[in-house]
Amino acid sequence: MRKLLTLKELSKKEILLSSGHRLCSGCGAPTVVKMVLLASDYPVIASNATGCLEVSSCISDYTAWKIPWIHNAFENAAATISGVETMYRSLKKQGKIDKEIKFIAFGGDGGTYDIGLQSLSGAMERGHDMLYICYDNEAYMNTGIQRSSATPYGADTTTRPAGSVIPGKTEQRKNLTRIMAAHNIPYVAQASPSHWMDLMKKVQKAWEIKGPKFMNIISPCNRGWRSRTDDAILLSRLAVETCHWPLYEIENGVTRITFKPKEKKPIVDFLKPQGRFKHLFSFENEWILKKLQEDIDREWKRLQKESSSEKEGGSSPS
Amino acid sequence: MAKIVAITGNEAVAHALRQVDPDVCAAYPITPQTDMMQRFSSFVSDGLVKTELILVESEHSAMSSCVGASAAGGRVITATSSQGLALMWEILFIASGTRLPIIMPVVNRALSAPLNIHGDHSDAMGARDTGWIQLWSENAQEAYDNTIQAFRIAEHMDIRLPVMICLDGFIISHSIERMEYLEDEEVRNFVGEFKQLNPLLDLGHPVSYGPLILPDYYMEYRKAQDEVASKVSSVVLEVAEDFEKLSGRKYGLFETYRLEDAEIGLVIVNSAAGTSKDVVDEFRDRGIKAGLLKPRLYRPFPYKETGEALKHLKAVCVLDRADAFGGSFGPVYLDIATSLYQYKKKPILINKIYGLGGRDYLPEHAELVLNELAEIAKTGTVKSYKEYISVRE
Ligand SMILES: Cc1ncc(C[n+]2csc(CCOP(=O)(O)OP(=O)(O)O)c2C)c(N)n1
Ligand code: SF4
Ligand SMILES: [Mg+2]
Numbered sequence: 001m002r003k004l005l006t007l008k009e010l011s012k013k014e015i016l017l018s019s020g021h022r023l024c025s026g027c028g029a030p031t032v033v034k035m036v037l038l039a040s041d042y043p044v045i046a047s048n049a050t051g052c053l054e055v056s057s058c059i060s061d062y063t064a065w066k067i068p069w070i071h072n073a074f075e076n077a078a079a080t081i082s083g084v085e086t087m088y089r090s091l092k093k094q095g096k097i098d099k100e101i102k103f104i105a106f107g108g109d110g111g112t113y114d115i116g117l118q119s120l121s122g123a124m125e126r127g128h129d130m131l132y133i134c135y136d137n138e139a140y141m142n143t144g145i146q147r148s149s150a151t152p153y154g155a156d157t158t159t160r161p162a163g164s165v166i167p168g169k170t171e172q173r174k175n176l177t178r179i180m181a182a183h184n185i186p187y188v189a190q191a192s193p194s195h196w197m198d199l200m201k202k203v204q205k206a207w208e209i210k211g212p213k214f215m216n217i218i219s220p221c222n223r224g225w226r227s228r229t230d231d232a233i234l235l236s237r238l239a240v241e242t243c244h245w246p247l248y249e250i251e252n253g254v255t256r257i258t259f260k261p262k263e264k265k266p267i268v269d270f271l272k273p274q275g276r277f278k279h280l281f282s283f284e285n286e287w288i289l290k291k292l293q294e295d296i297d298r299e300w301k302r303l304q305k306e307s308s309s310e311k312e313g314g315s316s317p318s
Numbered sequence: 319m320a321k322i323v324a325i326t327g328n329e330a331v332a333h334a335l336r337q338v339d340p341d342v343c344a345a346y347p348i349t350p351q352t353d354m355m356q357r358f359s360s361f362v363s364d365g366l367v368k369t370e371l372i373l374v375e376s377e378h379s380a381m382s383s384c385v386g387a388s389a390a391g392g393r394v395i396t397a398t399s400s401q402g403l404a405l406m407w408e409i410l411f412i413a414s415g416t417r418l419p420i421i422m423p424v425v426n427r428a429l430s431a432p433l434n435i436h437g438d439h440s441d442a443m444g445a446r447d448t449g450w451i452q453l454w455s456e457n458a459q460e461a462y463d464n465t466i467q468a469f470r471i472a473e474h475m476d477i478r479l480p481v482m483i484c485l486d487g488f489i490i491s492h493s494i495e496r497m498e499y500l501e502d503e504e505v506r507n508f509v510g511e512f513k514q515l516n517p518l519l520d521l522g523h524p525v526s527y528g529p530l531i532l533p534d535y536y537m538e539y540r541k542a543q544d545e546v547a548s549k550v551s552s553v554v555l556e557v558a559e560d561f562e563k564l565s566g567r568k569y570g571l572f573e574t575y576r577l578e579d580a581e582i583g584l585v586i587v588n589s590a591a592g593t594s595k596d597v598v599d600e601f602r603d604r605g606i607k608a609g610l611l612k613p614r615l616y617r618p619f620p621y622k623e624t625g626e627a628l629k630h631l632k633a634v635c636v637l638d639r640a641d642a643f644g645g646s647f648g649p650v651y652l653d654i655a656t657s658l659y660q661y662k663k664k665p666i667l668i669n670k671i672y673g674l675g676g677r678d679y680l681p682e683h684a685e686l687v688l689n690e691l692a693e694i695a696k697t698g699t700v701k702s703y704k705e706y707i708s709v710r711e
Binding site: 043045047054055058059060061063065066067068069070071072073075076079080081082083084085086087088089090091093094097099101118119121122123125126 | 341342344368369370372373374375376378379382383384385386387388389390391392394408409412518519520521524525526527528529530531532535539
């Protein structure tokens, strides 16, 4: 029962994260959440890992959430919602509940790539009927912009500041989306709020698939990225168009790129507007720009090969 | 009609859980608890319960998923020991702070390092101030009875707090004892139906669990939690009274053994209390007025009642199967000392640390301690206020 994703239809739907929350203006996270919830035609219950989204959306006695919502701790959003979903199955089996309900977990990159990875992996392996959404702003923002394993190479963070000896982060991003795909779960996808139709289609698709689903969504943070307040959508678009954040999905093991930039932009287009990469544009750090571009080209090539070879194999993803 | 059986502590508790038939159970293996959850899992596989299992990847996720399941709205259990309880520590506070009536048997075991899988109380004693209710059990029968009563206590409308049922690793969990089961029907009627307040699954009334509370209201919230804790004793007694009607077995906040007219006494929790009672009898036979107090409701600790029960003695030794390192006393000693402090006339109080990492506690140890107490009662002089017993120099 997928509803049409037209602006006309969507404008009739209730926004399930109310305004008045205390996220920074221009933050990408509430936009991501609103899009995800807007794409859901079923009742949804959510868990939320500790982080910017959580601390700013439910400060006693107020809540911005119009859906049932639970925050437990930082590293356990997946385990928490797995408990909620299991209780749902138990009560349903006993005939005490009959409604169709969907379950979702929201976690930041720190709460997902790092401290919550075990909890997420466990929940996915156990096969709970749930969707995990990582809103990836590429650092621990709530505690003040510390590096995470999602932080890009070279970025300036408060725990790996760009100094006169160390030029910011000197480790590569972890490719979490691939790690989740390696769980052989039925649906894994990457999305961006700049491509809202693509994002919402993926959420709709996820709800029609039984079992564990994972979506990684880029979520610009103007505080941590040191960018203009109103640039969240612009930057997430540049992330996609430079292939820093390719849009693709892996459905039952079959990879499909869902958006191919007409012209792949150079990574510097994404880096330039962000203060966290400012130091990379000095002569002695030129090698980092080169490395970043090479890494992206290699991964984009790999991804294209992965999706095209599967197409040749005869499957035709919808 | 009660059924008399010979079974282990783990099996007894597993049966109590089967009889209650909870909605969700999270399970993860750790010695000496493992076999309790294994047994429960086989009840699930054989369709003897309606419970859905969550076979988690860690105890941290066990407690995390219990929090989710309980908030969702239903009866939730898990069980653990030692390192597993330590790994849950963060979420123990969240379970109690969120007022979720989760039930968790803890099969007491030592903590690493050094690694040791045998019984002592370091695990649950370390979690004594997490806001959970703790019921301690001397034997399989008590562990079984406490487990059944725990549901009524946890789910009482004035309480709504999680409960740990503590039993000694191996000594009780793996030894076969005689005990009596209640009928399934009797247990089910005793615990009754459970209804969660504000369940997450109630779509008609969407609620938010786990808010951020700033300094403007955090303290009021904590005070409210403390006030709830102060109501636990009376609920424990009320439930015990109902349980006695059903089973004929009497429970209180603690058990006193030949304590009323005693001059010297031991305070000791769990299995070692049984051994100690035998030795108290021997001393009584010799005309020495010995007695014993065995805490049952250890958290929230019934300070007033405990102090009243002990204040008339001349000398008391608290035996702790866990230590609070750094020259301080064992945890039970600290609570007993607090319960007696307000009295002008009070017993001399000494502390012995015994049985760590499964070291045997034998009648001769109780005998040595009681002899020392008799001497202290006579002379009023104490050689050492705190000492490890049955240990190499
Ligand atoms: C066990 C634990 N360790 C550390 C913290 C402190 N902490 C709270 S939020 C946070 C950062 C969250 O980062 P992320 O998940 O990326 O979300 P963001 O704030 O960036 O949206 C940290 C480190 C905590 N709450 N719990
Ligand atoms: S710090 Fe960044 S992620 Fe956090 S609320 Fe502000 S903009 Fe959003
Ligand atoms: Mg982050």
